[in-house]
Amino acid sequence: MTAPNFAEANAFVAVLEQKSFTRAAKQLGLSPPRVSALVRNLEERLGVRLVERTTRSVSPTIAGEHLLQRLRPVLDDYRTALESTNEFRDKPAGLLRLTVAPPAADSVLEPVLPSFLERYPEISLDISVDSGLVDIVAQRFDAGIRPGERLERDMIAVRISDEIPIVVVASPRYLSERGEPRTLQELAEHNCFSVRLPNGATYPWRFHVKGRPVEVHVDARLTANATKMLVRAAVEGMGLFQLPRQVVARELDAGQLVTLLDEWAPPPVDRFFLYYPSRRQMRPALRVLIDFLRERRR
Structure with a gap:
């Protein structure tokens, strides 16, 4: 059996996370037929069906779910390893994916985003504003911003705001x-x-x-x-x-x-924290975002 390549593994994970070949293709910058071919090649190499496809949905088989859980941390580590070379650049670079509670998006991020993007022109931000609780590991977010009482215990949390009237x-x-x-x-x-x-x-x-x-x-x-x-x-x-x-x-x-x-006036809104998984190595781009938000708070 020829070993699967990175492109096939990456396409497989993207399809199941996005629950769509079309959305996965958009995320990866590929055509839907190319993504479909990569996933099909992976299944043929492994000799097992990984993805159940219908006209309306995409879901993992039992084998696919098992592989997905094993591949996610591997791909995250791979990306972090590559982006660790940013420490040797003049300025940090790369894409940061954040999930943010609506009040934090309006009161904490929105006022400072122009200054941050101007200071770090090689960093891109992909921000999902969501009032629900999000599994940032499963959804492959780099970090989230929520009130302190809504954080999971296995997260590293950094306070980035005072109480908000x-x-x-x-x-x-x-x-x-x-x-x-x-x-x-x-x-x-x-x-x-x-x-x-x-x-x-x-x-x-x-x-x-x-x-x-x-x-x-x-x-x-x-x-x-x-x-x-x-x-x-x-x-x-x-x-x-x-x-x-x-x-x-x-x-x-x-x-x-x-x-x-x-x-x-009611009691102030609770302080907001930026949080990220304790077991994940911090990327340089995330480190400068945390430092920037701390600086603005002071």
Whole structure:
């Protein structure tokens, strides 16, 4: 039996992780027929069927699942070994894949990404914003960013933010036309915005009254899963929005938005941590990202 080559093993893993020959081909920069041929060659070399193919789905056989679990760490180590040569370059390089909770994407990453990419022009970022818990090893992410209480114990975690205040904001224009709500009950008389979660629910508006947490239902005039859209609508005077203060820091500093109902502000959002597997060697590109986020926090 001729030993399988790297391209065949890499294509096999990509197909099962993406659950699609087409998506795997896009990830690898190959044509779907070429990826299919690589996987078929691997099966022929090993003499066993690895992938079940139908018109609607792709899934591993028992042998394929066993091989997948063994190959993933091997391919990760291979990639890390090659990219370790970046330490001898003038600047770190390579692709970093990150999974990030939506609040962290808006309040921690978004404000600093332009500066990071400018400082490290040879590093590319592939960021997946997801509110669910993601297995970064199985999904082959280099790292994730989540609140501290949502991290697995076998991860190395690095704190990259302080606690983030939650505020209600509106534009001076809106307040001049509609007036300022003075109590939580008066929110029912105003246009409010809500953020849509991936599961279809919306973030509740939270407050703190007499030492106790309170959730207030708002009849949302505008609901979206795009925070930037809602911030823009607030700046344009369309309504009120509750969100982490850091997301609208520039708009507050510029006077485009002001905060409301501060006396009932809820507890701050928990600190965010960047985390990565303890058994995986840290890549140079990830190391400089961590150092950069620590620097910005200070």
